[in-house]
Amino acid sequence: MDSIKLAIVGHTNVGKTSLLRTLLRDATFGQVSDQPSTTRDVSVARVEWQSSVVEWYDTPGLEDGVGLYEYLQHLAQRQQLRHDGPKLLQQFLASPEADASYAQEAKVIRQLLQCDAGLYVIDTRDPVLAKFQDELAILSMAARPLLPILNFSSSPESQQSAWQQALANVNLHAWVAFDSVTPEAQGEALIYANLATLLPTRRALLSAWQQEIQQRRTQRQHAASQIIAELIVDCSALRLHTTTQDADALNQQVNDLQQLVRQREQHATNSLFKLYGFSVDSVDINALQLSQGRWQHDLFNPHSLKSFGIQTSKVAAGGAAVGAGIDVMMLGTTLGGATLLGATLGGAWQSWRSYGQRVKDKLRGYRELSVETSVLKLLVARCQQLTRHLDSRAHANQSPSTLTVDTAELADFEPFFEHARGFPGWSSIASAEQFQRFQPSVATTRSRLASRQNDDPERQHLVDKLAQRLTLQRIESK
Amino acid sequence: MGQAQSHSHFLSHWTSAVIRRIEATQGPFADAEAIRHARTASNFEHFVQRRAEQLAQQHQFDQGIRHVTMLLRVSYIALLLFAGLSGVGLAISLTPQQAGAVSVVEAIVMLIVVNGLFIVLWGIANLVGNRASSPLGWGFHHLLSKLRNPVHVNAALGLSQLIQQQRLIRPGLGTIAHSMWLTLLSAAWMTLFVRFVVADYQFSWPTTLLSEQHIQMLVATLHTVPAWFGLSAPNIEQGGSFNPQQTAWWLLTCVLLYAVAPRILCWLGCKLWLRQRVGTLTINPTLPGYSELLPAFEQRQVRVVDPAPAELHMQASSQRKSQPSTQAVNSTVALVYYLDWPEDDYANFRHAWQQQPTAVHCELVNSGAQRQHALNILTQGPNRPLLVVVNARLSPERGSLRFIQSLTKQGASSRQLHIALVNARPETGSQRTEMWREYLTQHVPTPLHIESFQVVDNNWVATVTELNAHWS
Numbered sequence: 001m002d003s004i005k006l007a008i009v010g011h012t013n014v015g016k017t018s019l020l021r022t023l024l025r026d027a028t029f030g031q032v033s034d035q036p037s038t039t040r041d042v043s044v045a046r047v048e049w050q051s052s053v054v055e056w057y058d059t060p061g062l063e064d065g066v067g068l069y070e071y072l073q074h075l076a077q078r079q080q081l082r083h084d085g086p087k088l089l090q091q092f093l094a095s096p097e098a099d100a101s102y103a104q105e106a107k108v109i110r111q112l113l114q115c116d117a118g119l120y121v122i123d124t125r126d127p128v129l130a131k132f133q134d135e136l137a138i139l140s141m142a143a144r145p146l147l148p149i150l151n152f153s154s155s156p157e158s159q160q161s162a163w164q165q166a167l168a169n170v171n172l173h174a175w176v177a178f179d180s181v182t183p184e185a186q187g188e189a190l191i192y193a194n195l196a197t198l199l200p201t202r203r204a205l206l207s208a209w210q211q212e213i214q215q216r217r218t219q220r221q222h223a224a225s226q227i228i229a230e231l232i233v234d235c236s237a238l239r240l241h242t243t244t245q246d247a248d249a250l251n252q253q254v255n256d257l258q259q260l261v262r263q264r265e266q267h268a269t270n271s272l273f274k275l276y277g278f279s280v281d282s283v284d285i286n287a288l289q290l291s292q293g294r295w296q297h298d299l300f301n302p303h304s305l306k307s308f309g310i311q312t313s314k315v316a317a318g319g320a321a322v323g324a325g326i327d328v329m330m331l332g333t334t335l336g337g338a339t340l341l342g343a344t345l346g347g348a349w350q351s352w353r354s355y356g357q358r359v360k361d362k363l364r365g366y367r368e369l370s371v372e373t374s375v376l377k378l379l380v381a382r383c384q385q386l387t388r389h390l391d392s393r394a395h396a397n398q399s400p401s402t403l404t405v406d407t408a409e410l411a412d413f414e415p416f417f418e419h420a421r422g423f424p425g426w427s428s429i430a431s432a433e434q435f436q437r438f439q440p441s442v443a444t445t446r447s448r449l450a451s452r453q454n455d456d457p458e459r460q461h462l463v464d465k466l467a468q469r470l471t472l473q474r475i476e477s478k
Numbered sequence: 479m480g481q482a483q484s485h486s487h488f489l490s491h492w493t494s495a496v497i498r499r500i501e502a503t504q505g506p507f508a509d510a511e512a513i514r515h516a517r518t519a520s521n522f523e524h525f526v527q528r529r530a531e532q533l534a535q536q537h538q539f540d541q542g543i544r545h546v547t548m549l550l551r552v553s554y555i556a557l558l559l560f561a562g563l564s565g566v567g568l569a570i571s572l573t574p575q576q577a578g579a580v581s582v583v584e585a586i587v588m589l590i591v592v593n594g595l596f597i598v599l600w601g602i603a604n605l606v607g608n609r610a611s612s613p614l615g616w617g618f619h620h621l622l623s624k625l626r627n628p629v630h631v632n633a634a635l636g637l638s639q640l641i642q643q644q645r646l647i648r649p650g651l652g653t654i655a656h657s658m659w660l661t662l663l664s665a666a667w668m669t670l671f672v673r674f675v676v677a678d679y680q681f682s683w684p685t686t687l688l689s690e691q692h693i694q695m696l697v698a699t700l701h702t703v704p705a706w707f708g709l710s711a712p713n714i715e716q717g718g719s720f721n722p723q724q725t726a727w728w729l730l731t732c733v734l735l736y737a738v739a740p741r742i743l744c745w746l747g748c749k750l751w752l753r754q755r756v757g758t759l760t761i762n763p764t765l766p767g768y769s770e771l772l773p774a775f776e777q778r779q780v781r782v783v784d785p786a787p788a789e790l791h792m793q794a795s796s797q798r799k800s801q802p803s804t805q806a807v808n809s810t811v812a813l814v815y816y817l818d819w820p821e822d823d824y825a826n827f828r829h830a831w832q833q834q835p836t837a838v839h840c841e842l843v844n845s846g847a848q849r850q851h852a853l854n855i856l857t858q859g860p861n862r863p864l865l866v867v868v869n870a871r872l873s874p875e876r877g878s879l880r881f882i883q884s885l886t887k888q889g890a891s892s893r894q895l896h897i898a899l900v901n902a903r904p905e906t907g908s909q910r911t912e913m914w915r916e917y918l919t920q921h922v923p924t925p926l927h928i929e930s931f932q933v934v935d936n937n938w939v940a941t942v943t944e945l946n947a948h949w950s
């Protein structure tokens with residue numbers, strides 16, 4: 001297997017672990033904190049693709065460059081090793097101080113000597129001081145290609161040009177400015193491109209990797225669209241049957257419906273988090289502060305809809321529920337329009353069968369509860385926004401962020417809602433046990449309709465088309 | 479040389495041997511600080527030892543040495559206990575309580591002849607000088623091979639090398655062997671004595687092989703020395719007057735004179751031999767690991783004339799212009815060390831200090847050479863007030879911490895050492911001052927005076943004035 005080993009090295013607390021988090025798209029890798037010497041061991045992350053592996057080594061920080069450089073000079077003098085850097089470093093690794101005063105530095109050097117190249121992370125807010133220059137001198141002794149990463153490059157205090165000069169002084173002319181918390185889109189590609197220059201024998205592998213990374217990103221975007229499309233179809237198609245005439249009981253059932261949709265949305269959000277490598281139950285969700293700001297608003301809160309500029313219809317049972325359309329026995333409104341549209345779009349005989357069943361139900365005095373278009377729009381808007389955010393957010397970013405939702409072009413999705421509405425069996429929501437837990441009485445009535453038409457090819461077709469539309473919208477609105 | 483003195487003398491050689499062995503095999507330690515400590519040594523031997531003691535302390539080898547010493551003591555005591563118990567057992571087996579009489583010849587053979595033979599063998603081995611490994615030496619190495627902690631192993635290996643190189647093995651092992659035999663024989667003698675006191679024994683002389691003449695000859699020979707003390711020889715003729723009491727006393731005296739006394743002499747001899755060897759332990763400057771230290775030792779003598787005082791005079795006198803009479807000439811001027819500051823910030827600070835009424839000696843401490851220089855200045859007047867101005871915009875790290883620690887070790891007493899955490903760009907920057915405070919209080923054992931300051935709007939003078947006010 002073709003493999004490349006890369007070590008991330010640098011002073012303590014300059015963002016080495018953060019950089020790796022961003023490059024690996026893994027917000028849980030290692031430990032990141034403001035405190036010095038947070039990372040004490042060398043840890044490795046392997047990224048495999050076809051028959052090649054990239055191994056990233058996160059090392060502890062160099063903390064005493066001045067002392068170590070003096071000690072190395074002392075060693076060199078004693079052992080007559082003025083001009084053999086790697087050998088001198090080997091001598092150092094065998095020396096008693098490699099387990100004592102400079103044990104942490106020894107770990108870094110040992111790892112760098114075993115790697116193909118090193119990424120030297122610099123906090124460009126720091127002035128160029130003797131201790132950093134000593135560090136650079138030590139790392140240069142390893143005779144490994146070093147790619148300086150100018151971190152914190154977007155900070156107002158960044159002294160990037162001073163650092164570039166200092167690097168040029170030790171003949172390091174290739175560098176990448178990369179802010180691991182707010183990275184630019186091509187930053188990552190730049191790192192691979194520069195590595196390819198530094199490691200000519202690995203050029204083919206590295207540029208293949210670069211392409212692969214781009215491809216993976218596109219794949220992730222498609223996968224995200226699929227997740228959202230499934231959610232929308234499930235919610236659009238969801239219909240609860242009810243026979244009750246009592247207003248309170250009806251309200252209760254509207255609440256049930258809302259709860260089901262909330263759960264389904266949560267499920268989709270979790271999947272999106274997972275897809276983008278942000279773990280659901282760790283700090284990341286808190287960091288994103290989904291529970292604060294606008295996101296916090298409940299899907300069915302009128303304020304929520306209004307704040308996104310979505311018009312709500314006034315059809316609400318007893319004024320309590322927003323977003324649950326109550327389809328009374330009025331052929332030609334929701335039922336009629338949706339079904340007819342669905343039938344025309346799909347043209348399959350199932351739609352007619354389903355239509356017939358529902359007409360029968362209506363005639364028997366059933367009523368149906370469904371999710372309103374405004375809510376569906378909000379779902380689309382929210383998920384699209386989250387995806388866009390996850391796609392560009394650095395995995396090193398630990399600060400909370402607020403999401404603003406752009407609801408333009410949402411009207412384009414209405415035909416999809418209408419199509420799905422015609423097929424209550426397409427909704428996978430209430431068929432699960434979770435529904436049972438919810439409200440048994442509704443479960444029994446609904447189970448008649450839950451004839452598991454989830455794998456209907458027409459449904460799949462709709463999901464695919466919707467996903468395409470979602471991807472397109474995200475790209476266009478960028 | 480007294481016992482304690484000899485012990486500490488041995489310890490410092492042991493410590494040096496431990497450090498030497500590691501340096502000769504694995505490479506040198508980072509010894510700048512140890513050498514600074516050893517600088518006062520008058521000769522090379524003391525220099526090596528002080529440096530080694532300092533390094534040993536830094537790397538916990540002193541604890542390793544204590545551990546190994548304790549281990550050896552415990553093993554030695556166990557050996558002596560075992561010897562004592564064997565002595566008691568031997569004496570009991572010679573004096574069976576029920577079955578008839580004590581065989582005098584058996585007692586003589588077991589207690590006197592065997593012991594004598596071993597002494598002779600030991601003497602021959604020493605004279606011939608072959609290095610046949612004794613069971614004790616083997617036991618010592620077995621014991622050391624059981625050590626796991628690298629610090630303990632290093633301490634033990636140092637000891638083993640020291641006793642080999644300085645030829646301490648023979649007197650050492652001799653002392654231990656003789657003390658074991660001595661314990662065994664004394665225990666046997668005491669047991670015999672007690673048994674003869676509390677029980678009534680009969681003695682029998684004949685043996686299967688030896689005739690009465692042989693036995694008489696043996697007794698006559700053995701009796702030569704007791705006769706000087708006026709003891710009468712036991713009567714062994716059959717049918718003669720048979721006095722068990724007399725025989726018992728005679729037997730006890732013989733054991734004392736022919737077994738215990740020679741062992742005491744041997745033991746004392748070995749002990750003196752060992753003490754003499756320890757007293758003449760030397761540091762061999764040609765050994766690898768020591769020879770490399772000669773340049774440092776010689777350099778140390780050059781370094782006594784450090785350029786720092788001259789510069790200090792200059793500094794002080796140039797500042798006396800503004801403040802003629804308050805400051806004494808040199809080593810009382812307060813020191814201000816700027817740790818990890820860019821040159822232009824440092825220039826700003828210096829400029830601001832020049833506008834203060836008090837004269838101070840400023841030093842920028844960034845590189846290794848600057849650190850050394852700063853420490854050297856401090857050795858010249860360790861009791862001057864010292865202010866370390868830390869660049870608190872940077873992340874705290876071990877390197878800076880080490881420098882501050884070496885200042886405290888270098889004699890900057892905590893009363894004189896003040897730390898100022900200064901953030902020169904509070905408008906833009908992340909606040910790491912609190913991290914620094916925490917880090918320092920956590921890692922510097924002596925209580926420190928820590929204050930934090932900010933340079934607001936590039937007003938360096940205001941900050942320095944504030945610094946100065948807090949400090950004095």
Ligand SMILES: Nc1nc2c(ncn2[C@@H]2O[C@H](COP(=O)(O)OP(=O)(O)O)[C@@H](O)[C@H]2O)c(=O)[nH]1
Nearest residue numbers: 013014015016017018032033034152179180181
């Ligand atoms: N704004 C910003 N903060 C960063 C950047 N890189 C790291 N950090 C922060 O710097 C601190 C130290 O990061 P960490 O990855 O633990 O550093 P390490 O000790 O070098 O591994 C953390 O609080 C990070 O959030 C960056 O590029 N921009």
Ligand SMILES: [Mg+2]
Nearest residue numbers: 016017038039
């Ligand atoms: Mg780290």
